[in-house]
Amino acid sequence: MAVAGGFGWAVGKKSPREQDTSSTIPLNDAVAPVHNVQRSNLQSAWVDLREVVGEENISEDEFDRKSHAGSDWSSHQLKESQIPFAVVKPASTEEVSKIMKICHERRIPVTAYSGGTSLEGHFAATRGGICVDFSRMDKILNINKEDMDCIVQPAVGWENLNEDLADIGLFFPPDPGPGAQIGGMIGTGCSGTNAYRYGTMKEWVISLTVVLADGTIIKTRQRPRKSSAGYDLTRMFIGSEGTLGLVTEATLKVTTKPANTSVAVCSFNSIREAADCVFAVVGAGVPIAAIEILDDVQMKCINEAGSTSRTWKEAPTLFFKFAGTPTGVKEQIGIVQKLAKKAGSKGFEFARSADEANELWSARKEALWSTMAKKRDDNDHVWTTDVAVPISRLPQIIEETKADIASSGLFASIVGHVGDGNFHSILLYNDNERKTAEDVVHRMVARAIEMEGTATGEHGVGLIKRDALPYETSDETVAAMRKLKKAFDPLCLLNCDKIVRVERPGPGEVVQRYDH
C-alpha cells in the first residue's frame, strides 16, 4: 500500500533537530499530506463505516455527495475532484470517534457538514475522502434556565434553538445566516447583527465535546460560566473551521430575552454622515442592541423587491435596534434621535409598536434576498464577502469599495454591522465576469488589511481568503497556525487545505495581490 511508510504531512527541509525544536512550520518546510483515497481503501473503509452507522446512513448518491461539498451561494467554484466519495451520518459522539479511528488508520480525509451555509468553500472536499454529516445529531439535550445555559448537538439550528428558548424567556444571541447550525457556527466563529451588543460566537460557548483527528474524545470543560483552568481549548476550536477536530456537542451560554425591543431607521446624505452618527452613538455609550448600515444600492433593491410595505429613501441608511426596559428603550431612542439629527440624518422613523418594529427590521433582513432578486438571469451568481476594519476607517473603505465596484461594472450592494466595523458586499456576476468579481473582492480584502483590518469579520477563511491571511498577519503568524494544525491533526485529515495552506501552492495558484 502506498501509505505504508508515510506519516502524511511531515516537515520537510529542516534537519530533525530544527524541526523538533521550532515553534512554527514555515510554508516552505511543509510537505504534502499523504492520504489514501484509492478505490480499494475506500471500499474497505465503507465496510468499516457500515459497521458503525449502518448502511442506511452512508450515502454514495451523486447529488448528496455534491451538495455536501459546495453550494450555489459559495464563492468557491467546486472542482470535480473536490467531492467526497461518501456522506456518513453518525448518531453519537462515540460513532464520530469510531469514524475518525477508521479514517485515521486508513489515511482518509474528512470534511464536516452541518447547515452548509458557509460561503468561502469551507466544506469542499479538496482531497476527496468522506463527509461527516451531522444531521442525525440535531437534539437540544438540555436547557438549564437557572444556570442560563443549554447543551446542544451540532445540527441544531440557531433559529430553532431560539424558538425553544423564547418559551422560557431566554435567548441565544449569535445570529448568522438563516439555516446555519451550531456545528458550523462554532467552526466559523460566526456572529451577526447582535454581535455589537452581545459579542460573537466566541463569547457564547462554554464547553465543547470534540473528536480529534485520531478519534480521541475530549470535553474542553464543564459548565461554569467562567474558568481560568488550563488552555482555552474551547476558543481554540471556535473558528477553526473543522480543521482541528469535529465538534459533537456544545454547552452554550444563553441570556434573558429582552422584554422590550424597538427599531429606528434613518437615512443620510452620505456614508460618511451615517458613520459619523454611528461614532457619536457608540461614543456616547448608548447600549443599543444592533446598528446596521445599508447603502443606497441596497435600499433601492429593497424598494424594487417590494417585499416591505414602505418605500424607502434610496440613500445610505442606518437601522438601530433597541432593547431593555420600556423606559430604557424610550430613553435610548431619544438620545439616538438627537445624535442622528446632529450628524445630518434625513428623517428618523421609529417603531411605536412591536409590529412596527418587525416591519422596520424586516427591510434589513431582506437585504440578501432583495439583492439576489436583481439577478439578470439564471447564469448570474451571488458572491457575499465580508471584511472588518477599525470603525474609524469604515466610511473610507465603504466609499472606496463602492467606487471600485462602480468602475468594475458589476452590480453590488453593501450592508454592514457598522458598530463592529464589519461590512458585506453582495456581488452579482456571471461566468464571464468571474475574474472581475474576484478582483473586486480581493481588492476589497487588501484594502481592509491595509487599513489595519481583517480579511473576514465573520465568514471565515475557507479556501478563498487563505492567501490573504499571511498578508493580514505575517508569514510567521501563519506558520504558527500551521504548527497548531499539525499538532492536533498530524496527518492533515480534517478539512485539509482550509485556513492555512499545508503545502506550497502550484504556480499561478496564489492571488498575486497578496504576494508580498
Next chain:
Amino acid sequence: MAVAGGFGWAVGKKSPREQDTSSTIPLNDAVAPVHNVQRSNLQSAWVDLREVVGEENISEDEFDRKSHAGSDWSSHQLKESQIPFAVVKPASTEEVSKIMKICHERRIPVTAYSGGTSLEGHFAATRGGICVDFSRMDKILNINKEDMDCIVQPAVGWENLNEDLADIGLFFPPDPGPGAQIGGMIGTGCSGTNAYRYGTMKEWVISLTVVLADGTIIKTRQRPRKSSAGYDLTRMFIGSEGTLGLVTEATLKVTTKPANTSVAVCSFNSIREAADCVFAVVGAGVPIAAIEILDDVQMKCINEAGSTSRTWKEAPTLFFKFAGTPTGVKEQIGIVQKLAKKAGSKGFEFARSADEANELWSARKEALWSTMAKKRDDNDHVWTTDVAVPISRLPQIIEETKADIASSGLFASIVGHVGDGNFHSILLYNDNERKTAEDVVHRMVARAIEMEGTATGEHGVGLIKRDALPYETSDETVAAMRKLKKAFDPLCLLNCDKIVRVERPGPGEVVQRYDH
C-alpha cells in the same frame, strides 16, 4: 555537554509512527525536559544576554531573584531550587526575541514576570533558568478613542491604564487584584468584579504580539474589533500562563466609561436567600454592572478592621453596582430592591450620591485587607483560592465550604463574584496548619468540580491546581493541552511545569484527592 544530543521534552513510549500521528500526549508518554542549567552554560548565557540588554538590566541579586519567583500572598511554598539565576529586563519585543533565541540555543528555561500578583505559584522557576522581567516595557503606546482600543506594553497596570482612559471618558473593564499588569492579566485570563457585565480578559484583547519559545515574533492579528480570520491565537495565549509564548504588546478593547454608577447593599438571613435574590435579578435580565457576595465572617472582618465609616450587619451580604443613564440606574435600583425584598433581604441601602456609592463599594474592596488584618501574628499566611460553579450550585457549595472550614478550625472568609458563580475563600494558616489548609482548599476544588464547576474561575492553575485539571476535564483533555504545549514549546523552556505536568510526578507528589 549533556544536552548535545537531547531535544529536551520528547515523547516516550509510543513508536515513532504513533507519536507522529496522534492528537494528544498522555502523561505516561511524556519524558522529562532536558535543560542545561550548568554553571558554565549560564555564565556564557550571561555574556550573551548582556549584549542584548546591557549589564545594568541583568540582576543576580538574591532578593531580586527570590522576589521574582514567589510572593507572600502565593499559595505555593517556594523551594530553594525554584529561583532563577538572573532577572533580565528587556526594553523591546526585539530584545525579548533575542533573549529567547539565546535561551533556546542554550536550553535555558524562562519564566515571565510583570505585576507578580498571581496566587498559585505561577512564576516559580521550577527548573531554574532566567526570569524575564517586563518592568521596562510599561508604556501605553496608543489610545485610539474613535476605534475604542489601545495598545500597551505588558507592564502597564490596569489601574494606571484606567486613569489615563478616564481622562477621555473611556474604561477598560477587567479588574483583578490591585497591582496586576496587562502581561500577567493575559497570562492568567483574569477577570474581577466587572466580569458579570463586561466579560473576562478573554473578551477584551484584540491582538497580541508574542515571542515564541524559539524567538519567533508573531502578531496574532491587526486592530479590527472582530475577525474570523484563522485560528484564534489571541485567545489561545490568553490564560496560557506564559507557557506558550511571551506577550510583549497587546491591543485591547476599551469601552465608554459609564456616566452614572451607583451601589446598593443588602443583607440576608442565609447564603441561600442571598443566592435566590441573585437568581431573581439575573433571571430578570437587569443589566447590573456587578453583584458580589460577602459572607458573615467577611462582614465581621470589615467591621473589626474599622476601615469604613458604617457598622455592617454581620450576615451574608450582596453588593450591587449599577451603571447607565440616570434614569436607567434609578430603574435598576427599583427593580433590584423589589426582588431583594421578595428574597428576604434585611434592609436595603443604596447610594444617593457618588460619594455614598464609593463609601458603600469600599467595604467590598476592603475584603482581602480586612481578612488579612485578622492574622494572629507574623507567622500567619494568607491563602486566597477561587473556584466557579454553575450559578444554581453556588449556595450549596458555599454552605458546604463554610461548614468544612468551620470543622477544620481555620479562620476563613468568603467573597464572591456571585453573578458568575465564582467565589474566593481567604484562609489564614500558619506553618503547622499548612496541611489542614491544603486539605480545605483541595476539598473545595473537588467539590466545585463535582458540581460541574472549575478548579479556578479567574486565578489560573499555576502549580497548585495542576492535578485538579484532569479531574475537572479528563486525562485525554489534558493530554491534548500537553500536545498544544509541545507544539509551541518543544523544549519546554517557557514556564515549565505550569498548567500541565510535562513529566510523570514522583511518588506522593500528587494530591491523592484527585487520583481518579
